[in-house]
Amino acid sequence: MTAVVNSPISRARWRDLLGAEWIKLWSLRSTAIVLGCLIVGYVYLAYKAAITTYDAWPTMAAWMKAVEDPAHDAFDFPAFMLFEAAMGTIGAMTISGEHASGLIRTTLIAVPDRNRVMLAKVAVVTGVLAAVGLVLSTAVWAATFTVFSGRINGYSFSTPGVGRSILATTLMAPVCGLIGMALAALIRNTAGTVFTVLAFFLVGPVAFKGRVPLLSADLAADISNRLPAYSWARLCLMAHGHIVGRIASVPTAWSALIGWAVVSVALVVLLRRRDV
Amino acid sequence: MIEINELTKRYGSVVAVDRLTFSASPGQVTGFLGPNGAGKTTTMRMLLGLNTPTSGTATIDGRRFRDFGTGLRHVGALLDANDVHKGRTANAHLAALARSNGLPRRRVQEVLETVGLADAGKRRIGGYSLGMRQRLGIATALLGDPPVLLFDEPVNGLDPEGIRWARELFRRLAAEGRTVFVSSHLMSEMEHTADHLVVVGGGRLIADEPLAVFAARATTSQVVVRTPDPQALALVLREAGGSAQPTGGESVTVTGLTAAQVNELAFTHRVMVHEVTAHGGTLEDAFMELTANSLQYRAGSVAVGGAGR
Incomplete structure (x- = not known):
């Protein structure tokens, strides 16, 4: 017969x-598979895009070479919309x-202590997805520079804009994850949540480029520029030679991404009071 | 020690739990009985801080559960064996829970051995039978070696060996001085497990008393007789002051007379009987009578007894 111990009350x-959430995340096989495939897949896309540019370089017009933006090859916007949706879904x-x-x-x-549980979850998702963003963007550039070497010169990790795009991707991945978490905390139903995440990340950026009912063109453009996809894309832009339309300033893009993160975390924490 | 005081939960116009007051003491198994929809699970959820009461309080060792920083060392609970992620192994599931409470990793293997799942720890929970999931749920409750344990319908899906095992486990936990609170909708489950019964129906408290006191309610006894001539026997028994009801075929159900009296009457009136069986009133009967008035979901048009007050 063991003695029954009344333990002292202690906060978690x-x-x-964090350790518990870490175990939960990685003990699902899909986590490692999905994250691994995403990194490999996007590095491969960047590699193929760099090869296309490399092959075309000798026959490219001089004015095109002058506005060459290697980030445009490395971070293909439509492909990364799917990446953002994937991050949102994982979150x-x-x-x-x-x-x-x-x-x-x-x-x-x-x-x-619901607050602490949710914040620990937020922290683990943020940390892991930030690491994914960092590894992915660094590997994307490494692949690009390797392909470019010998023919397209002047680009390296120290080129202005490269560091910013890495930092922006490191931020963008967890921000998308947090938005997904907020939507899940709000909707709870899995199918409804995934639908909303996909609509937000895949349809949202496209919809706001068109004419949006009830919004003036200026307002629609302002909102559009602050969507996570366009904010991130703005920060990855190294040479905006011939862009038509309005683009956000760099500080606006940073603050928009951070704003999405703050609002999302607030939603996750504030929605904790409901019955489960 | 579990204390429920004037606990009430409303969902819109539906009152799931209605000013419920009772307590469960350490060192005994308290059975929490009631038909489906009586408010048992809702009560346990409020006790565990999952649902917010509309009014009233539910405390464990004098504290609201939400005021415990970590729960497992204070309260172990199995609410629903399916409240697990089926993609994880039992090891990972328990390891995450143990980690969240700062419990040593070895507790995982220890509790898996206690519930007889030592060899299944590396398998994904999705492949478990319902009985295995119940055992895993019980293992989860035991993880922090807590002084208070709550089990909601713990033997659902367990085989007869498992039911006996669970029953002995609950007795042992109570004998160690713990508060063991077990809900069920089956009286037969509680009969050999509980020391004290809390019976609810329609969200209200119906009975709160030791098992022995509850058993004394089960006094209506009856005698079932098999005879080739039910009509003749019924006539004889009615004349003797009993109530006899032919219940199909060759049997007659008698109340108001003992088995010995029935035998004697049959002998003196020369009515052939093949079998006379006395049925003591069971706890099941007492429970059914008590809760008959409160049943929310009932099949067909069953006559409602007047008991219950």
Whole structure:
């Protein structure tokens, strides 16, 4: 017969909660598979794009060479819309996966402090997706520079704009994940959440480029420029030779990305009071 | 120690739990009984801080559950065995929970051994049978070696061996001085497990008393007789002051007379009987009578007994 111990009350420690969320994230096989495939896939796309430019370089007109933007090859906007949607879905699944399976109840019985549980989850998703963004963008540039070498000169990691695009991608990936988490906390239903995430990341940037009902053209452009996709794309822009239309300033783009993150985290934390 | 005081939960116009007050003490198994929809699960969820009460309080060792920083060392609970992510292994599932509470990793293997899943830890939970998931849920509750344990319908899906095992486990946990609170909609489950019964129906408290006291309610006894001539026997028994009801075929159900009296009457009136069986009133009967008035979901048009007050 063991003695029954009444333990003292103690707050959940951050490192324990982070450790628990870390185990949860990586103990699902899909996490490693999806993140691995995304990194490999996008580096391959950048590699192919760089080869196309490399092959075309000798026959390219001089004015085109003058406005060459290697980031345009490295970070293909339409392809990265899908990347943003993937990041959003991964973030969303960390919450809606718990709600759909009912695991959220088991989690909250183990740690009743909902604030801390959600913030630990936010921190782990942010950290992991930031690492994905950093590794991916660095590898994308490494592939590009390797292909360019010997023919298209003057580009390296120290070229102005390269560092910014790496930092922007490192920020963009977790921001998209956090938006997904916020939508999942709001909607809870898995199918509804994934639909909304895909609509936001895939349809949103396209829709706001057209005429938006009830919004003036200026307002629509302002909103559009602050969408995560365009904010990130603005920060990846190294030479904007012939862009038609309005683009945001660099500080606006940074603050828009950070704003999305702050609002998303606030939603995740504020929605914690509901019954589960 | 679990204390529920005037606990109420409304969902719109539906009152799921209605001013419920009771407590569960350490060192005994408290059975929480009630038909489907009686408010048992809602009560347990409020106790565990998952749902917010409309009014009233539910405390564990004098504290609201949400005021515990980490839960597992204080309260172990199994609400629904399916509240797990089916893509994870039992090891990973328990390791994450143990980690969140700062419990040592070895607890995972220990509790898996306690519930008989030592060899299944590396398998994904999606491949588990319902019985195995129940065992995993019980393992989760035991992880922090807590003084208070809550189990919501823990034996659903367990095989007879598993039910006996669970029953003995609950008895042992209570014998160690823990508060063990087990809900069920089956009286038969509680009969051999609980020391104390809390019976609810329609969200209200119906009974809160030791099992022995509850058992004393089960007094209506009856005698079932098999005879080739039910009509003749019924007549004899009615004349003797009993109530006899032919219940199809060759059997008659008698109340108001003992088995010995029935035998004697049959002998003296020369009515052939093949079998006389006395049925003591069961706890099941007492439970059914008590909750008959509160049943929310009932099949067909069953006559409602007047008992329950």
